[in-house]
Amino acid sequence: VPPQLRQISETIWELPRSFRDGMLVPARFITSEKLLAGLESGVFEQTANVACLPGILKYSFCMPDGHWGYGFPIGGVAAMDSDSGVISPGGIGFDINCGMRLLLTNLTEEEVRPVIKELVDSLFSRIPTGVGCSGFIHCSRSEFRKLLTEGSRWCLKNGFAWPEDLELTEEGGCFEGADPGACSDKAVERGYDQVGTLGSGNHYCEIQVVRPENVFDNKTAAAFGLTIPNQVVISFHSGSRGFGHQVATDYLATFLRVMTGTYGIRTNDRELACAPFRSPDGQAYFAAMKCAVNMGFANRQMILHRIREVFSRVFNRSPQDLGMGMVYDVAHNTAKLETHEIDGEKREVLVHRKGATRCYGPAMAGIPARYQETGQPVIIGGSMETGSFLLAGESSAASTFFTTAHGSGRTMSRHQAKKMVKGQKLLGEMEQRGIHVRTSTYGGLAEEAGFAYKDMDEVASATEMAGLSRRVAKLLPMGNIKG
Numbered sequence: 492v493p494p495q496l497r498q499i500s501e502t503i504w505e506l507p508r509s510f511r512d513g514m515l516v517p518a519r520f521i522t523s524e525k526l527l528a529g530l531e532s533g534v535f536e537q538t539a540n541v542a543c544l545p546g547i548l549k550y551s552f553c554m555p556d557g558h559w560g561y562g563f564p565i566g567g568v569a570a571m572d573s574d575s576g577v578i579s580p581g582g583i584g585f586d587i588n589c590g591m592r593l594l595l596t597n598l599t600e601e602e603v604r605p606v607i608k609e610l611v612d613s614l615f616s617r618i619p620t621g622v623g624c625s626g627f628i629h630c631s632r633s634e635f636r637k638l639l640t641e642g643s644r645w646c647l648k649n650g651f652a653w654p655e656d657l658e659l660t661e662e663g664g665c666f667e668g669a670d671p672g673a674c675s676d677k678a679v680e681r682g683y684d685q686v687g688t689l690g691s692g693n694h695y696c697e698i699q700v701v702r703p704e705n706v707f708d709n710k711t712a713a714a715f716g717l718t719i720p721n722q723v724v725i726s727f728h729s730g731s732r733g734f735g736h737q738v739a740t741d742y743l744a745t746f747l748r749v750m751t752g753t754y755g756i757r758t759n760d761r762e763l764a765c766a767p768f769r770s771p772d773g774q775a776y777f778a779a780m781k782c783a784v785n786m787g788f789a790n791r792q793m794i795l796h797r798i799r800e801v802f803s804r805v806f807n808r809s810p811q812d813l814g815m816g817m818v819y820d821v822a823h824n825t826a827k828l829e830t831h832e833i834d835g836e837k838r839e840v841l842v843h844r845k846g847a848t849r850c851y852g853p854a855m856a857g858i859p860a861r862y863q864e865t866g867q868p869v870i871i872g873g874s875m876e877t878g879s880f881l882l883a884g885e886s887s888a889a890s891t892f893f894t895t896a897h898g899s900g901r902t903m904s905r906h907q908a909k910k911m912v913k914g915q916k917l918l919g920e921m922e923q924r925g926i927h928v929r930t931s932t933y934g935g936l937a938e939e940a941g942f943a944y945k946d947m948d949e950v951a952s953a954t955e956m957a958g959l960s961r962r963v964a965k966l967l968p969m970g971n972i973k974g
């Protein structure tokens with residue numbers, strides 16, 4: 492912990508501008524005493540470097556699940572003035588619109604236990620997983636370009652969505668203003684056959700149970716569709732696959748080329764390459780990023796379709812009859828133009844959320860009608876061993892531009908985790924504890940062991956204590972397919 496760090500409140504620590512030359516705003520770490528002690532030193536540097544980016548407003552934030560990332564920390568949040576600020580791919584992430592989706596069932600643990608293996612095995616065979624996997628939807632390159640502008644709407648038109656799925660997806664499952672013309676052929680080439688694929692490593696599809704003792708807020712839980720004791724839900728985590736990765740890669744290269752020469756911007760770290768948001772380069776990236784966002788929404792929608800098919804087949808009942816409606820879909824790697832009140836004045840700002848979840852509170856525009864009283868559902872992963880959380884957005888989250896954590900966050904590198912346990916052994920141990928797992932690589936599974944992640948309960952409590960989101964329920968794993 493740098494000596495300049497000062498504690499502001501129970502959940503806020505701050506590095507003042509004097510910590511580093513060029514800081515335009517202080518860097519704030521929203522966390523707990525315990526989590527702070529485990530923060531890698533690089534995260535302080537990274538959050539302070541972000542505080543030097545042109546146009547940043549108020550603070551450079553790091554969420555309680557924060558850890559080292561490319562340029563920005565994972566868990567990094569920065570709102571830029573939309574006129575004088577920059578857009579930075581490192582503040583969004585390589586997996587543009589990586590996000591979480593939560594799906595209900597009206598089944599109980601007692602009904603699902605006896606068929607958990609069958610469910611997990613058929614999910615594993617029906618949802619393509621692994622690094623280079625391709626999807627079951629064979630769309631042409633030109634059809635894919637349509638999908639890039641339409642997001643989940645493309646899935647609805649083609650019979651892969653219920654109308655309410657779109658209402659229950661952030662931004663209705665489509666960012667307006669996506670321009671496929673701003674995306675390279677290489678990006679399209681990498682992405683057009685990957686719609687409906689999970690991807691690798693940290694991406695997962697998990698069957699979970701909500702035990703009565705793990706419901707923290709009964710009223711909100713009921714509003715979110717959790718009404719049965721020991722109800723089974725499914726959550727999954729995936730993004731924009733090779734397409735989003737290529738968009739990020741392409742524009743990082745462009746920005747590195749033009750940043751200093753054309754725009755006169757210098758950053759402390761090459762990984763923070765950026766361009767003025769209003770410049771032609773900034774706008775081109777924004778329009779390409781939106782394509783990747785829409786690919787991410789469509790990708791998760793197609794995965795949802797497959798999950799419904801699998802459950803329907805195993806239980807021999809329709810997905811409607813099984814109550815397989817969505818709770819919500821929320822992105823955690825984006826930049827969005829939003830209106831926020833800053834020092835008493837409403838302003839349009841570009842909010843970068845990198846491994847951070849939007850968490851709109853009650854009565855805000857932009858969240859589904861059915862959640863106006865509760866605030867937006869927030870879905871955050873824990874680990875395949877320990878459980879995950881469903882939370883709700885709070886009005887008090889205005890302080891972080893309505894942003895909260897997205898997971899528990901890693902405590903160690905993948906490499907380090909792999910040295911500590913063998914994937915096959917871990918799989919066996921989890922099986923013993925009643926968690927049935929299928930994975931595309933044992934090595935990849937070892938990297939995802941529970942001990943490689945922070946304490947989920949601690950992270951969820953920290954977000955609640957900080958007023959960013961309140962805990963609604965903890966979701967315990969029963970089965971998982973891991974990329």
Ligand code: 5GP
Pocket residue numbers: 556565589693694695697728823846871872873874875876878879897898899900901939944971973
């Ligand atoms: P990221 O988007 O940073 O790759 O991952 C998001 C979060 O998902 C991680 O911080 C971690 O807490 C969580 N996570 C990763 N793998 C799993 C899993 O298999 N199951 C659950 N429930 N959470 C996971």
Ligand code: MN
Pocket residue numbers: 586589590694729730
């Ligand atoms: Mn991802």
Ligand code: MN
Pocket residue numbers: 589590728823
């Ligand atoms: Mn993610």
